[in-house]
Amino acid sequence: MTALRFSIALLVVFGTSLALAQGGEDKRRSGYQDMGAALQQMQDDDTANPGMLFVQQGAKLWEQRVGAADKSCADCHAAANVSMKGVAARYPAIPPGADKPVDLEGRINLCRVDNQKAVPLPLESQDMLALLAFVSRQSRGLPIAPPDDSRLAAWREQGAEIYGRRQGQLNLSCAICHDDNAGKKLAGVTIPQAHPTGYPIYRLEWQGPGTLRRRLRNCLIGIRAEPYPAGAPEYVALELYLMDRAKGMVMESPGVRP
């Protein structure tokens, strides 16, 4: 092998995503690519994207002093377009001093409780969605970049295991739809590859915004499986697996979905 070929091989192995390393072109598609032009345009145009209302609301909350500490997010983090850039692209992660991963909602609530000395925001509440949308917006256009933290491996594996396991009265797994049948039509709806690129999203069917957890819960309900309870670690495990699977794909938050 010539030195050049060897270094190209090295580059291929270490420098690019798993899909590329396995030899083909990257076949991963965001749900965005399966939407019609009108919806894509709605997502791309800030004045038309309904998710932007939540981003704006979040920008206000970012500045608002709350809790016994009477501190706002901005008091600690200053300008979000600097301090929050890339954050949503790497969560779930294990916060400093902790031993368990949390997703972005969990991280926001850690700041609420530890730093603002305030009560945690209820998961998926309007204020939480607004802060999520605002923080995630700061990662728009950046590649999904899960942290290189070996402690996450066990949780990712648990996520992969749940993803591949049949469950519910319909006896289906995430993988059956999103790996084996992605791109096909489920009652007229194109099955996406389930990449968490757009979250939190504004979903037309919900007529409102929603988290990735809400999306996962919907899929579980669809196969008539018992959804995991709201704060369950299973969601964080699934999110870790999905983010890893979508590594390098572009963040779209706030996404729009049908």
Place this chain on the structure above:
Amino acid sequence: MWSRHLLALALALAAPAALAQEIVGDAIPKSLTGQPGDAARGRAIVANRSVGLCLLCHSGPIAEERFQGDLAPSLAGAGTRWSAGQLRLRIVDGSRLNADTIMPPYYRTTGLQRVARNFEGKTILTAAQVEDVVAYLVTLKD
């Protein structure tokens, strides 16, 4: 007489949601209810997205349902390809024929994981509904 009633009552209370069916070859030759099904009701079940769910995955000659699936073969001609007994087994539990099938087991309650509380212990279709669907499918001659 009494004891037969008691036995029936005990069976009903123990309620194995799916009654045992006799499989012969790749078919369940006998009606699950002992009665023939009703093809018109069967068509409605197949067409209904939250009852039969069939058109999530299959397409079929049901023109008024515009949104049909393409994860599975078309139901058109099912009655030419299969007998009533063969169709019955495929609906009751397709995994008896293909362990990896993605088609849900419509009349089985065992071996399922984490079934939602409101569906726990229940079959997707009742025995009578399975018979209605079979009665409809056998009419689907190409």
